[in-house]
Amino acid sequence: MRKVNFKNRDWDIIGNLHFPENFDYKKKYPAIVCVHPGSSVKEQTAGLYAAQLAKNGFIALAFDASFQGDSGGKPRFLEDPATRVEDIRCAIDYLTTLLFVDNDRIGAMGVCAGGGYAANASISEKRIKAIVSVAGTNASRAFREASPIEVLKAVAQQRTAEAGGSEKLINNWIPDSAEDAKKSGLEEMDLLGAIDYYRTPRGQHPNSTNQLLFTSMSNLIMFDAFHLAEYFLTQPLLIIVGDKVGAFGSYRDGFELYNKAASANKKIHVVKGADHYDLYDKPNATNEALEQMVPFFLDNL
Known part of the structure; x- marks a missing residue:
């Protein structure tokens, strides 16, 4: 693995480039862009899949989104879907400059919101030849279902306050502990799974x-990751979801994308007994996902 950087506009995006075993600079390899979830960083689940894809013969690039992790850009902690999609395009730009990457064999995979962003990028970015979504979500759908008008009004008020000199408002993505969630009456499976992954030693990372x-x-409320997929998402598509259905909606979103995509070659695989966060790092779930993903990329890149 090698740390790399490339540009999105005038700031640096920092990534980890994973190499196959017995890598040979004189050869050409297929490459996969691995897109992390919202609130995540390259060392977490996207990096796990990147490392495993590299073991199976691919160049794999996991990177931190703009405004987050080791990557640059301001304001910090901004989750801007349009910029997230542009990050993917910039990652592909970077891969095409590497002499050992076959520019005609570049794919994309993403986890959770990263799956939605990878799908959205593929709608217009035809250098992406095949797409895999793992527990992928259309993140804006979840936010649109939770009092969106009131949230938009609150954002408007906050922007006015910040224009007048107030400090930027930064909230938590999720409660910091299961105890905090329970005190707030938020004992939902996916939310507790997120806390267990992100806020405990299981998957926690300082970035x-x-x-x-x-x-x-x-931005999140107004962005539809699957917009126009029925017309322009034509590349081979593999969707992987777990059958333990939680509130974050990856099962529902997976089937929506599957039904909507214009791809002639598309497949949805359901991992039995797995929930959303099992597909982040639990060996039984991730191994089954990789058993589907690796042959799919080998066949389509």
């Missing part, structure tokens, strides 16, 4: 700070 710039919410 995954659980901080979200509140004004991001207007």
Whole structure:
């Protein structure tokens, strides 16, 4: 693995480039862009899949989104879907400059919101030849279902306050502990799974700070990751979801994308007994996902 950097506009995006075993600079390899979830960083689940894809013969690039982790850009902790999609395009730009990457064999995979962003990028970015979504979500759908008008009004008020000199408002993505969630009456399976992954030693990373710039919410609410997929998402598509259905909606979103995509070659695989966060790092679930993903990329890149 090698740390790399590339540009999105005038700031640096920092990534980890994973290499196959017995890598040979004189050869050409297929490459996969691995896109992390919201609130995540490259060392977490996207990096796990990148490392495993590299073991199976791919160049795999996991990177921190703009405004987050080791990557640059201001304001910090902004989750801007349009910029997240542009990050993917910039990652592909970078891969095409590497002499050992076959530019005609570049794929994309993403986890959770990263799956939605990878799908959205593929709608217009035809250098992506195949897409895999793991527990992928259309993140804006979840936010649109939770009092969106009131949230948009609150964002408007906050922007006015910040224009007048107030400090930026930064909230937590999720409660910091299961105890905090329970005290607030938020004992939902996916939320507790997120806390267990992000806020405990299981998956915790110091760069995954659980901080979200509140004004991001207007961008999240208005962005539809699957917009126009029925016309322009034509590449081979593999969707992987667990059958333990929680509130974050990856099961529902997976089937929506599957039904909507214009791809002639598309498949949805349901991992039995797995919930959303099992597909982040639990060996039984991730191994089954990889058993589907690796042959899919080998066949389509």
